[in-house]
Amino acid sequence: MSDKEPLFSAKNRKLLTNPLGSDNPITVQVLGICSALAVTAKLEPAVVLTISVTAVLALANVIISLLRHTIPSRIRIIVQLVVIAALVILVDQVLKAFAYDVSKQLSVFVGLIITNCIIMGRLEAFALGNRPWPAFLDGIGNAAGYGIILVIVAFFRELLGSGTLYGFQVIPQAVYDMGYENNGLMILPPMALVVVGIIIWVQRSKDKSLIESN
Amino acid sequence: MNTNSNTYTFLYASVMVLIVAAVLSFTALQLKPRQNKNREIEKKQDILNAVGVSSTPADAEKLYDQYIVKAFTVSSEGTVKSEDKDATFKVDLKREAKKDLEERDLPVFVFNKEGVGEKMILPVRGKGMWGPLWGYIAMEKDGNTIFGATFAHQGETPGLGAEISTPAFQDQFIGKQIFNEAGKFTSIIMVKGTASGNLHQFDAVSGGTVTSKGFEAMLLDNLSSYEKFLKSSK
Numbered sequence: 001m002s003d004k005e006p007l008f009s010a011k012n013r014k015l016l017t018n019p020l021g022s023d024n025p026i027t028v029q030v031l032g033i034c035s036a037l038a039v040t041a042k043l044e045p046a047v048v049l050t051i052s053v054t055a056v057l058a059l060a061n062v063i064i065s066l067l068r069h070t071i072p073s074r075i076r077i078i079v080q081l082v083v084i085a086a087l088v089i090l091v092d093q094v095l096k097a098f099a100y101d102v103s104k105q106l107s108v109f110v111g112l113i114i115t116n117c118i119i120m121g122r123l124e125a126f127a128l129g130n131r132p133w134p135a136f137l138d139g140i141g142n143a144a145g146y147g148i149i150l151v152i153v154a155f156f157r158e159l160l161g162s163g164t165l166y167g168f169q170v171i172p173q174a175v176y177d178m179g180y181e182n183n184g185l186m187i188l189p190p191m192a193l194v195v196v197g198i199i200i201w202v203q204r205s206k207d208k209s210l211i212e213s214n
Numbered sequence: 215m216n217t218n219s220n221t222y223t224f225l226y227a228s229v230m231v232l233i234v235a236a237v238l239s240f241t242a243l244q245l246k247p248r249q250n251k252n253r254e255i256e257k258k259q260d261i262l263n264a265v266g267v268s269s270t271p272a273d274a275e276k277l278y279d280q281y282i283v284k285a286f287t288v289s290s291e292g293t294v295k296s297e298d299k300d301a302t303f304k305v306d307l308k309r310e311a312k313k314d315l316e317e318r319d320l321p322v323f324v325f326n327k328e329g330v331g332e333k334m335i336l337p338v339r340g341k342g343m344w345g346p347l348w349g350y351i352a353m354e355k356d357g358n359t360i361f362g363a364t365f366a367h368q369g370e371t372p373g374l375g376a377e378i379s380t381p382a383f384q385d386q387f388i389g390k391q392i393f394n395e396a397g398k399f400t401s402i403i404m405v406k407g408t409a410s411g412n413l414h415q416f417d418a419v420s421g422g423t424v425t426s427k428g429f430e431a432m433l434l435d436n437l438s439s440y441e442k443f444l445k446s447s448k
Contacts, residue, residue, distance in 0.1 A: 042372050
């Protein structure tokens with residue numbers, strides 16, 4: 001502990017807020033796209049997965065950050081993977097024992113957290129070179145940035161694809177009687193890509209600094 | 215210390231693997247009884263669900279003991295093999311499916327509630343797109359008409375194959391018949407969107423063709439093994 005800096009200094013706050021906007025893992029870093037496509041047909045799995053990813057990413061960041069001086073650089077990717085996989089299995093086992101209903105909803109998605117490139121990406125790019133507290137904030141921030149896109153995409157896909165939100169019917173029967181139909185295409189993965197594309201488009205037209213120069 | 219030497223790297227990897235293995239096996243052992251209990255309760259809830267009795271994890275065991283009056287296993291020839299309620303509950307369909315048809319223990323759960331009457335609940339198990347599908351089908355006493363059904367899956371895609379576990383999908387089975395007018399076993403056949411009104415067909419899940427096909431095969435395979443038992447109970 002050399003120079004004491006406040007827990008929520010401007011630099012640390014940036015770690016939390018940047019991933020929500022100008023450094024978003026999905027729309028700017030283009031990481032974790034695969035799970036964004038897979039789990040966003042409904043809001044509920046999107047929310048639960050966000051929570052699980054937050055837990056795993058924050059903990060993995062802290063653990064790797066604590067170990068950062070001891071990890072042999074030649075096997076650092078393997079060490080990172082082992083830490084992530086162990087955490088994911090722990091989360092899965094604990095959910096199965098104490099929150100069985102939630103674990104049933106998540107089913108395969110818990111396992112999918114291991115393959116989420118955001119986690120590996122943050123461990124490699126941030127946790128290996130920073131102290132535990134900033135690494136923790138970075139984990140929370142990036143998981144939130146990931147989650148916010150997941151929730152936005154899931155919101156539109158569930159609303160337009162199933163006429164429900166979080167499982168509750170929101171489009172009234174009267175609208176269906178007038179000839180409205182749910183858009184079946186919205187529940188298929190390609191539409192997630194289109195929705196993510198639209199979000200990226202909107203974000204870049206608002207923030208010109210994100211546009212590549214070539 | 216030189217963290218890049220071979221010895222250090224090997225030692226680091228070995229110690230890390232040992233620690234992780236110890237932590238994971240310890241957790242798994244500690245949590246196993248709880249997880250098994252959860253699975254048992256879920257199974258009881260599923261069985262009750264098939265006859266339209268909704269339960270919470272807290273009261274499932276009580277309701278199960280109250281309404282499932284007996285359970286027994288039959289052979290594919292239709293003869294009763296064991297009348298032990300607990301042993302029947304523990305029959306593992308996955309293991310039974312590997313045996314020859316003649317040697318299988320086929321569980322039957324008998325539900326009885328005043329005002330509803332006696333129903334027979336038959337478990338089914340099959341393959342979906344990503345993993346196993348299973349469910350419970352409650353039959354009327356005539357051994358032909360479906361009173362209710364509940365289905366679950368391990369890893370089908372939400373919004374697609376996972377739709378088989380929604381009430382909208384399951385309720386379409388109510389009143390369907392698995393024997394045709396001539397008394398021949400037909401199971402219930404998958405069609406696309408035109409099943410309503412037909413007693414022997416169900417609507418497939420849109421976007422879930424592989425799941426639906428596996429589902430159809432599950433009904434055929436499992437129900438056909440009960441054919442003789444159901445005929446004899448008519």
